[in-house]
Amino acid sequence: MSKSIKEQNDHFRKTREGGRTMMTAGISVLDGTLISEIVDHVRNFEVHHAFNKDNDPYGEHDFGSFTHKGVKIFWKIDYYDKGYKFGSPDPNNPSLTNRVLTIMKASEY
Secondary structure, eight states, X not given: OOOOHHHHHHHHHHHOTTEEEEEOHHHHTSOHHHHHHHHHHHHTHHHXXXXXXXXXXXSOOOEEEXXXXXXXXXXXXXXXXXXXXXXXXXTTOTTTOEEEEEEEEGGGO
């Protein structure tokens, strides 16, 4: 039985297996230690915050937001085809899908 999109997103967010992680310009210019802390916070998001109807209406664990040392952070998982050119034809099928996790300052959204 295949894993749900939520389970696949959690696995990807925690391990980075099955896709790529991108950071916006606003994140990439931060101090390396701060970047590491933010990435760790994203990886362990459910330890610090609860997914609920308000922040996860579709139950896919594909978005989160938090404030870290005064900086409001958003993260988002999107689904691409294996060539990273188009959207995935079936995000629930890992043989057809690569995930992209983007981490950004909320002000960059």
